[in-house]
Amino acid sequence: MRPADFELLSNLLKLNSGLVLTPDKAYLLESRLMPVARKHQIPTMEALADKVRSRPDDTLLRDITEAMTTNESSFFRDSKPFDQLRDVLLPRMLEARGARKQLRIWCAAASSGQEPYSISMILKEQAAKLAGWKIDIIGTDLSNPILDRAKEGLYTQFEVQRGLPITLLVKYFKQEGDKWRISDDIKKMVQYRRLNLLQPFGDLGQFDIVFCRNVLIYFDQPTKAKVLEAISKQMPNDGVLLLGGAETVLGVTDRFRPMEGQRGLYELSTAPALQKAV
Amino acid sequence: MKTCLVVDDSGVIRKVARRILEQMSFDCSEAENGLIALDACKARMPDAVLLDWNMPVMSGIDFLKGLRAMPGGDKPKVVLCTTNNDMKHIVEALGAGADEYIMKPFDHDIVQAKFAQIGLV
Known part of the structure; x- marks a missing residue:
């Protein structure tokens, strides 16, 4: 070349x-x-x-x-963030949003859907606690073809064996030939939109929890800072951001700070100090 | 070091699985059918069993039922590893006491992920 x-x-x-x-x-x-x-x-x-x-x-x-664009993804990728969602973030949000009973979650790099569907399955497993709640899960990605794959919700045998517990495969998938389709119950919990993280987010709205994992690693420092600042504006003061294992806000932006004792979780720097302890 | 019994009538599959599991720091032993595997479990209960379904003499599912009925047989984590890649077989295996299920063909990442899911890694 x-x-x-x-x-x-x-x-x-x-x-x-x-x-x-x-x-x-x-x-x-x-x-x-x-x-x-x-x-x-x-x-x-x-x-x-x-x-x-x-x-x-x-x-x-x-x-x-x-x-x-790189579209590497798997169900429950790295497992820990999903444990943190179930064990730390949901209890916290159930308490904080108890009056309003509304929760909005954003997957900023939804890829072929494994991450938003993993979140949906976790929420479905907590259905008793979330009865009466309005929950929005928005998956965005730069690529239209990959969003089409996410919307279709059809995965190969290889894909459903990477990170997905067999009990959840049985519960939330149907077999179609040699592929596996996510159930309508899980699929309808997620809405997809094409979105470029470098451009204005438009009417995306506010999100209590933002998954933006394994995206920033592809950007240079000024772009990381710009994206993190834009994301921070989509979050309420007690919102939480999840980054990938190789990503951090430290040295990139002062809009977020690490949540004490919770690796990979970040809260807004303007959040009250008591939010640090979970 | 955790122990894993690899049960498969194919010597090639046992060899491949053993190599993967040893890379994951398991102390492995092998059996070529369910009956030999049951005897091995009577002698020394492993921490994990990687189990084929279709084998001569005694199938994987019959071994699993026999294992779960043995004293201490509820302890080992059992991961089916089979070409029976359909929902009916998966449900049957879970009903018989399997902890996880691998659909062949498999690779290192799949074995590692499945063993991690049930707390073996």
Whole structure:
């Protein structure tokens, strides 16, 4: 790939999605964008770059961005955040929102749906405690094709064996040939929307709990800070943010602080001090 | 070190499973059918059993029922590992006392994830 083409395409990605690609990832760019070039009947990477340079259309730009996003996901990925949701956050929110009986949860990188559906299953298992509650789970992602997969809720045998307890497979999935479909009960608990974390969130609303896991790792420091600041504005003062195991707010933004004793959980810096102890 | 009994009539599968489990720090032993596995459990109850379903002499499900009826047989965590990849068999296995269920083919990540889910890792 010509250095100028790499620079053009990596700058485009940074601008549109925040993804930062170093020159050693040129192979990744090439391997993921060749299928996009073929789809648009463009013969080579050089021609693709020329097209972006001269007369790009929105569909091509979106396809390029979506092809470069990473969609690694699994049910109950890393398990601990879901234990924290069940054992720490839900009891806390049940108390704090007891009068209003309303809870809003945002999966900011919903990918193919495993994370929002894992949350839905946890809430379904707590149905007795949540009787009469209005619960919104919103899953957003940059990629439309991946959101279509999430909405379909159909998973391979390999996918349902990574992190999903067998009892929950039996309870919340139906077998279709060699695949497994999530039940309508779980599916209808989640609403999906396309959203670019770098652009205004529009009428997304406020969220008590925000899952934004394994997203920031792809961004540079200023972009991380920008995204975290934008997320903080979608949260009430006692809201909680969950980040991935390799992510932190420390040294990135002062809008959040770690929750004491709860690795991976962050609260707003403006939250009352008593919120720290759980 | 935790112990795991690998029960499968295929020597190749036992070898692959054993390698994965040893990487997870299990002390492994092997049995090629349910009857030999029951004798092994009588002699020394393992912490875990990775269990095939379809085997000659005694099937995995018959072994599981026999194990759960033995004194101390409620202790080992049992993970079915089988080509019976349908809901009916999964429900039957859970009813007979299986703790987890792996649908073949499997790999290291799946075994690790399943063993972690039942507190063995």
